[in-house]
Amino acid sequence: MAKAKTKTKPSKKSRRKDAPATLASVLQNIAAHSTSQQSAVDIDTLVARANSLLHEETDPHQALATITKALAKNPTSLPALELAGEINVELEDTETAIRCFTAATELDADGSVSGVEKFLWLAELCEEGGEVAIRWYERAVEYLRKRVSEVTGEDKATAEQKLCSALCGMAELYMTDLCMQPDAESRCEAYITESLLIAPTSPEPLSTLASFRISQSKPADARAALTRSLDAWKHLRPTDERIPPYPARMSFTRLLIECELYEEAMDVLEGLQAEDDQSVDLWYLGGWCLFLIGAKLKELAANGNGGSTDVQVEVEDWRDTWAAAREWLWNCEKLYKAFEWQDAGIAEHASELLANINGEIGEAKPDDEEKEGEDVEEGEWEDDDDDEDEEMGDS
Template identity: 50%
Template sequence: MAKTRSQKSKSKSKSKSGKRERSVLNSTGAFSTNPHASTKTPSTSNSNPPIARPDESLLIEATALLHENSSPDAALPLLKKYLETNPNSPQALDLLGEAHIELGDTEAAFAAFSQSASLDPEGQASPAGTGPEKFLWLAQLSSAETAVAYYERGVEIIKRWLSTTSTTSHPVVTAERGLAKKLVSALCGLAEIYMSDLCMSPDAEPRCERYVTEALLAVPESAVALQTLASVRISQQRVGDAVAALRRAFDGWRGLPPAHEDVPPYADRVNLSKLLIETGEYEVALEVLERLRDEDDQLPDLWYLGGWCLFLLGEVEREREGGGGEWEESWGTAREWLENCLLLYNALEWEDEGIRDHAKEILSNIKKELPERMDKGEDVEDGGEDGGEEGEWESDDDDDEMED
């Protein structure tokens, strides 16, 4: 794949969803706790649709605001009002937890999911069941040891739902909720814990192998499972096997449009690029990063990873060529990506100082070798300690430019 010049970043995100994920928790769509996502009530030719009770109407409206309109701030008061008369409703508590997640209040979310879990420990309080998702959310909001217990509880419930789908009254609901993918996510979450926080546990490695194997058995071509497998193989210093898994993960969605259901979430694809860089697959990593940039160019991490990847690629080219050539083009493009990173870092008041410091370090190394810019554009100063402090994003009808 040929290297491309970095595009001028735009002041408005090009994300299809129109908003950025706030954390690794993703959005409420990740673990939707509502088994009745549709607000439509089935009707027959001989009868009118049943009329919802006033309090049930509150729940229906709140569900629509949360899941269809992405308006957690509007859904929150409706859910609180519903819970005044229905305090023991796991479904309402799960929705309340989702709304708090979307609004960034993780403590309130944890409290809501915990109360729901105590009321509905089997994940089946209603005929269709409020489900296992509350346990998956609780796992993501907990410390490592506690998270393991929540994840395992969620996995147990999902497996039960999946194994009884053909004989129960809720097979359609089960399929619509994507429980197989959620099973993969939970199993991979467990593997990640034992590769990080609990890596010193005596059974860490066999647990990781078991979790990843189960995930791939559930969804054999899951990009998330393949990326987790690659992480395990990297930790085992089996880089060749890791590269094979990463290429399989990318090939599974490579030619698909961003909105396709088989394309992993943005954050998962950012992680894929990190793993590809770690294994020296720079050209493939750049292809992933360029696609991500075309979808949403407002993430400093993205520009940092692209600059770092191009810098490393340039080092390989320089060593291979023994002097000038393609490495200068790679480093020139790396400089553009890193300057974009610093500008966005300051414009968004990003918190990861490690990214800022490393980007400035790489830029310093590049400028020692390439003191003159390779194009005729204006240089972008890093603004001293804060890096790019003077830069700001501007857009007009004809062209969006970055100025210092």
């Protein structure tokens, strides 16, 4: 189920070569089919099976094959179209996902039949961004405001959560794509205020507020919002539904670092590391954060602890912190190469940080390279094509 700004946005690729061609042909011929020609029971079974394959068995390829069968029976099935869109998001086939969600909006223009997830997905995925994305969000918000006023209990809570997320998504757009609009600041303020009135302790609107205050050069207000957001979920287990998803917490650490809340950022990053340590961003942000902590300790040591008698900073404190930062950056480098990462900004900044660290505390090698007898060269973030000589056996 889509939620604005909480899912990792996939890269915008053309249709994958391994996607069943039948799905494309089904989408092209939606208007030529009638729901009355097929068994609704069979379609419901296939949709349920595809949903299980995607969310419970984590097999999006089989889920795609199954949902394609459902759409072959009835290309105008809203549940099948929306699930097909979600599956293709998982497979990073953005083009087909957009076609599925767009087809669903043509069949349910106001969301009264199947809800607003398709509008939220299109707001996130649309290549045009800006005004086009805002229009998708506005369709979702119009429905959700009405929904919140009409339902109670869990249904109301769910609608409020979606409404908050959509409003935050709109505010983010006016901080990025539409930041040059004359009313951008007032719109951001209005959307964030509405979201906080709905859910004053929810992490997402608080984080969006912090981002907005940073853009307004109000760091104290940003830190206050970040602290309130962190207090709302830092004590929760990773499996708790109230905790922000992994990508959202990763983005949250960037805000913490920007507001110089370094210790809090490392606490969040260490929690993320325990959940999943195969993220380039994770190791990059951790290395950067530890570097900044070490830089502050170094400055305190150089200034005699700033005249403070409460804090005793030894030279080894900042050196040890920078050594730890280097370990995180080495892991970043390793995953960057392994995943063939394309973010040149991370590579350049991490190389710069490593150069600064090595210049101050001396060069060293990662453990794996020491074992292999390979030299570490600063700034190399591309795989080398050097051929390895075969070892000669004893004669």
